Amino acid sequence: MxxxxxxxxxxxxxxxxxxxxxxxxxxxxxxxxxxxxxxxxxxxxxxxxxxxxxxxxxxxxxxxxxxxxxxxxxxxxxxxxxxxxxxxxxxxxxxxxxxxxxxxxxxxxxxxxxxxxxxxxxxxxxxxxxxxHEKIARGFALSVGQWLMLGVALIAYAALSAPSRALPPEWRDVQMLAIAVVMFGALLALLAFGAVRLVRRLRRRG
Missing domain, CATH: 1.10.287 (Helix Hairpins)
Structure with a gap:
């Protein structure tokens, strides 16, 4: 296919x-x-x-x-x-x-x-x-907060994915730790988001 x-x-x-x-x-x-x-x-x-x-x-x-x-x-x-x-x-x-x-x-x-x-x-x-405001509500535009979150995410991604030799010496030792923390935090955020949606769905059914 x-x-x-x-x-x-x-x-x-x-x-x-x-x-x-x-x-x-x-x-x-x-x-x-x-x-x-x-x-x-x-x-x-x-x-x-x-x-x-x-x-x-x-x-x-x-x-x-x-x-x-x-x-x-x-x-x-x-x-x-x-x-x-x-x-x-x-x-x-x-x-x-x-x-x-x-x-x-x-x-x-x-x-x-x-x-x-x-x-x-x-x-x-x-x-x-x-x-x-109507465009933001319909998903046609991003709010200021969303732009800031996107910018922070891009900066974090660039820093975490950069080769170790491209980082300052004091950052190299914590790069792997930072990657693990970000992955763990993303997993927790996904679990929390899923839990919130599940609770809302159960409340609507109730």
Whole structure:
């Protein structure tokens, strides 16, 4: 079985996040929680299916472009070495990055798809963008506290995963201890979170 394309899945989820339920209507915006237009459920399903079909088509063509890049690289590289022609060598180098140009072009096309949907809904009822608090409540934005926690987590990860020789001498002896403490703390936090959710679920049932 072929491995799932996580990048494609993330893009599909990102496009689905452009649709939101609000005041009994379905809203489309080019960015989650932004200014939107009212859209019917049938239209939303049609747009999402078209975007999914476009993404899967691009994924298939990207795979073909990778194979074409490898074949052309070998072909032009072999001819360039045999005939010592700078043009063939240049074509070999260009073929090496053919898949990269394909990926950029496909990204642009998929980004433009959102704005084609926006243009198609230009005459639909406009809806204001969500406030920052509304975006945070819906998970479209991070609060200041969440940004701080993310920053601390990244700093801690960088410090704990850094090679011992990259750390100050006084930190090297406690690096392994710090890793163990962080892992133990993360385990306790997960257990506490699970316990809290279990208690809340039992209270709702009761």
């Amino acid at each position: 072929a491995a799932r394309n996580t990048s494609l899945d993330n893009e599909l989820q990102g496009f689905a996040a452009c649709f939101r339920a609000q005041s009994g209507h379905l809203i489309f915006s080019t960015s989650p929680g932004g200014e939107g237009r009212v859209v019917s459920e049938d239209e939303a399903v049609g747009f999402w299916c078209n975007y999914a079909a476009l993404s899967h088509r691009h994924a298939r063509r990207f795979g073909h472009s990778v194979w074409a890049s490898v074949v052309l690289l070998i072909l032009f590289g072999t001819l360039g070495v045999k005939y010592r022609m700078p043009l063939l060598t240049g074509l070999a180098l260009l073929s090496m990055f053919g898949w990269w140009f394909t990926a950029i072009a496909q990204r642009i096309i998929r980004a433009c798809f959102k704005y084609r949907v926006w243009d198609a809904l230009a005459h639909h009822t406009p809806v204001r963008a969500l406030t920052r």
